[in-house]
Amino acid sequence: MREVHLDLAVIGGGPAGLAAALEARRQGLEKVAVIERDIELGGILQQCVHDGFGLHRFGRRMSGGQYAQAFIDEVEAGGIMTECRTMVLRVSGDKKIYAVSSHKGMTLYHCRAIILAMGCRERTRNQIFIYGARPSGVLTAGTVQRYINMEGYLPGKKAVILGSGDIGLIMARRMILEGMEVEGVYEVMAHPGGLTRNIVQCLEDYDIPLHLSTTVSQIHGQERLEGVSVARVDQQRRPVKESERYIPCDLLVLAVGLIPETELARGAGIKINPLSNGPEVDQDFATSVPGIFAAGNLVAVFDLVDYVSATGETAAKGAARYLENPKAAHPRAYRVNTGENVSLAVPQIVYEGQAAQDLSLFLRVKQPGPKAALICACAGRELSRKKERFVAPPEMLAAKVPAGTFIGADLLLEIKGE
Amino acid sequence: MRKVTVTCIVCPSSCRVSVREGGEGLEISGHQCRRGLEHARNEVKNPMRMLTATIAVTGADFNLLPVISSAEIPKKMLIPCLRTVYGLRVQAPVKEGSVILRDVCGTGVDILAARTITRAPAG
Structure with a gap:
């Protein structure tokens, strides 16, 4: 078996992994590798041909491929080993990575530190309880995106979209532009799952109807999808039989949410946070296993690629600090607790001491509403307060612990109406 | 006279801005800030998109x-x-x-x- 010795292995060559590898080199780490299962770097950005990326980082509206290219060019300029077409099978708690590829066979990577950046996967029909026959023509939005934008196949002629997550909205527009028919978008919740700008620019611009509190109750067809039944749902989100109606279609697109890809993390014995469903991380994005860090959408689904890249850089700085003295004991740890109207927080752990620089805490709101204050408090003392004109669950927010603040107790994140 | 409603996408507030095209120019209401006003005016007069x-x-x-x-x-x-x-x-x-x-x-x-x-x- 091929064996490779590394200072840092980054698993996943998407936006989090690329930013992490580059930052690790800037921090002076010598042997850095990116391990990627696809045939090229870039991750899901490569199938995102739409624009809207990089506004924060590059100050212009780029498409996904352009955003990825900026990082790939820098990675390929040298100093970073890239291992594409390589599938990691197992990560052990003592930082060994077992991987396989068709051209190099099995490889064992001995790593001094690891950054996990595997992103997330999409919920499928099984996870939303669509029962019955398994005809072709029932695909997740990301799969449809890959077929249409990279492979050059149209997976149907007339589509129904279930779920109003951002990828579904973006694919609604793309399918129209590619000459397909999009009958409508159906969302079981009373609020849209995606960002308003996507509702406006992807649905309203093309007169695609959005039906809230409505779901797909049945799919029809044996070999190929022939149609779906949709029905309004009651308060308990159960379909109301009397409201059921049949729509002929040959494609059902599922845009029903993302789940962090945690198999490798679980295999390494890393603790998973029940609110984010990703590895629990501290302010350096270190996981519960020493020397293994996590970044990007694996930690929590961030929506904004700029945030994803930023967490990769934070994790790389953390890994560099760890490698200076792997045996160093952490100061006392405190929790970042979620208070009023907050559904999740990242990171979940902070350490006692004075914050050397501004510390970003990412959070998501439970209920939408106007005029809210985003408050970060420590032992009853307010550390920061940020006014938001409007908060909504699809939009990740960032609270701040200002540089110089002394952290000496658990933190509490709250969103209060004003 | 034409009346349209524009959902503003400048910030998450998502204001519903109504724009009336009358004899003496545009009558815009429902916005909360200048950027919303600009956005609504552009959307009615000359909407632009990336391709x-x-x-x-x-x-x-x-x-x-x-x-x-x-x-x-x-x-x-x-x-x-x-x-x-x-x-x-x-x-x-x-x-x-x-x-x-x-x-x-x-x-x-x-x-x-x-x-x-x-x-x-x-x-």
Whole structure:
């Protein structure tokens, strides 16, 4: 078996992994590798041909491929080993990575530190309880995106979209532009799952109807999808039989949410946070296993690629600090607790001491509403307060612990109406 | 007189801004800030959009090359421009940012490669 010795292995060559590898080199780490299962770097950005990326980082509206290219060019300029077409099978708690590829066979990577950046996967029909026959023509939005934008196949002629997550909205527009028919978008919740700008620019611009509190109750067809039944749902989100109606279609697109890809993390014995469903991380994005860090959408689904890249850089700085003295004991740890109207927080752990620089805490709101204050408090003392004109669950927010603040107790994140 | 409602996308507030086109110009209400006012005015007078699409590429690992407009184009030109863009074909390798088509449909905007695509290894 091929064996490779590394200072840092980054698993996943998407936006989090690329930013992490580059930052690790800037921090002076010598042997850095990116391990990627696809045939090229870039991750899901490569199938995102739409624009809207990089506004924060590059100050212009780029498409996904352009955003990825900026990082790939820098990675390929040298100093970073890239291992594409390589599938990691197992990560052990003592930082060994077992991987396989068709051209190099099995490889064992001995790593001094690891950054996990595997992103997330999409919920499928099984996870939303669509029962019955398994005809072709029932695909997740990301799969449809890959077929249409990279492979050059149209997976149907007339589509129904279930779920109003951002990828579904973006694919609604793309399918129209590619000459397909999009009958409508159906969302079981009373609020849209995606960002308003996507509702406006992807649905309203093309007169695609959005039906809230409505779901797909049945799919029809044996070999190929022939149609779906949709029905309004009651308060308990159960379909109301009397409201059921049949729509002929040959494609059902599922845009029903993302789940962090945690198999490798679980295999390494890393603790998973029940609110984010990703590895629990501290302010350096270190996981519960020493020397293994996590970044990007694996930690929590961030929506904004700029945030994803930023967490990769934070994790790389953390890994560099760890490698200076792997045996160093952490100061006392405190929790970042979620208070009023907050559904999740990242990171979940902070350490006692004075914050050397501004510390970003990412959070998501439970209920939408106007005029809210985003408050970060420590032992009853307010550390920061940020006014938001409007908060909504699809939009990740960032609270701040200002540089110089002394952290000496658990933190509490709250969103209060004003 | 024409009356339209524009959902503002400048910030998450998502204001519903109504715009009335009367004898003496636009009457705009429902916005909470100047940027919302500007956005609603532009959406009614001259809405602009970025164009992103894919075109056929030969000799690469993938069949398609993503492309993007060098600037926003008038919304009403989006479909005519797309018709032209979908007819384009290129051969790998292509470098990100290279101009695939100059001045698409007289808009003054260029169509650029939105990624670098290398030649697929033979076999």
